[in-house]
Amino acid sequence: MFDGLPLAWFQPFIDTATGRIAGVEALGRLRQDDGQVQSVGPLFTDPRTLPAALRRLDRQIRGNALSRLHEAPPEWFLSLNMSPRWISRLRDNQPLPSLSQLQRHGVAPQRIVFEITELGGDSRRLTEVVQRYRDAGARIAIDDFGAGYSQLDRVLALQPDILKLDMRLFQAAARGGPSSEVVKALAQMAEKTGCWIIAEGVETEAELNFALECGSRYVQGYLFARAEPDFFPTDAFVSRFAALRERYVQGKLQERARLMQLRQQLIKLMALLHPWAQAGAPLSELPKLDAYPWLLRFYQCDRHGTQLTPNMEWRQHAWHADTSYVGHNWSWRPYFYHLLAEGWDERRLILSNTYRDATSNQYCLTAGQFFDNGQRLLLIDVDAVRF
Missing domain, CATH: 3.30.450.20 (PAS domain)
Structure with a gap:
């Protein structure tokens, strides 16, 4: 048993095209008798926690999130984390517990993004189950993309709709250096395979600028909001996002102006070198x-x-x-x-x-x-x- 009441808190995804909230990710919390709230994250990474207890806790949190989705605007999507290890335990043709939960709560699968976490699990079974999610109308995301080489194999096998860039890799890349080029290459690969990119862990304006540079469709992070027990209004961050986006665009315009200035100087340099080279x-x-x-x-x-x-x-x-x-x-x-x-x-x-x-x-x-x-x-x- 876990100490506290399992609850879902919600962190929004901001649509970079509109600045509006497009959906939320359900994140697990335990509320204590004294009102204190703790993340369940450490429990899921603690090898001492029994797998059966974790599955039960996860379904309670997911059920709480689904029971409250009717409070959100109908165009929002809900992202639910799914462990490949648990999917691998399912029997052939066994009804999928997650889809059964959607039916019990009257939630259309089209509003759900199943976010595949971790790198474990049986690849064949995972591919089969993901296809069943997709056939039902749900979308598929791969979390922490870029965190491991096997993720590339998983992208090819699952053909996800959404890729969430690994937060630590993304934040390091936003500071520049070789990892910046790696993340841009991953983003280009996602674009060519028809995936939308989510940049999570966006905590600074520089990280937002890098997310926009990578073509991210959605951004998520403390720059806008932490996970909260209640839903934000859809337009809560529109004005702030518009101002940040405008600063980004103005910065790109300045870069373009410098490039045009460089071109003019290069034309003069070419004219200077051509006679020397010709001779x-x-x-x-x-x-x-x-x-x-x-x-x-x-x-x-x-x-x-x-x-x-x-x-x-x-x-x-x-x-x-x-x-x-x-x-x-x-x-x-x-x-x-x-x-x-x-x-x-x-x-x-x-x-x-x-x-x-x-x-x-x-x-x-x-x-x-x-x-x-x-x-x-x-x-x-x-x-x-x-x-």
């Missing part, structure tokens, strides 16, 4: 480039992407020629496709997206422009952080 002049005759402190290197390729010249690199307060990459072919890189598709006829400058250079471990942009009647290509690598 095949030595480094000693290189034009003065002090006005471009973010310039990392430049080199030439033929129209097929094969590098013709050394990398001209700025090191130790001087320009040096690195011959390591002469003869390498870069035609497979995305910026080269763009150059061929967009820059060939008009000979205009093409600028790549920001990427991390594998050799220098720096964030870079690459600009390219054809010259010499389209027979050669001048490529410039720029330090994206300094600009």
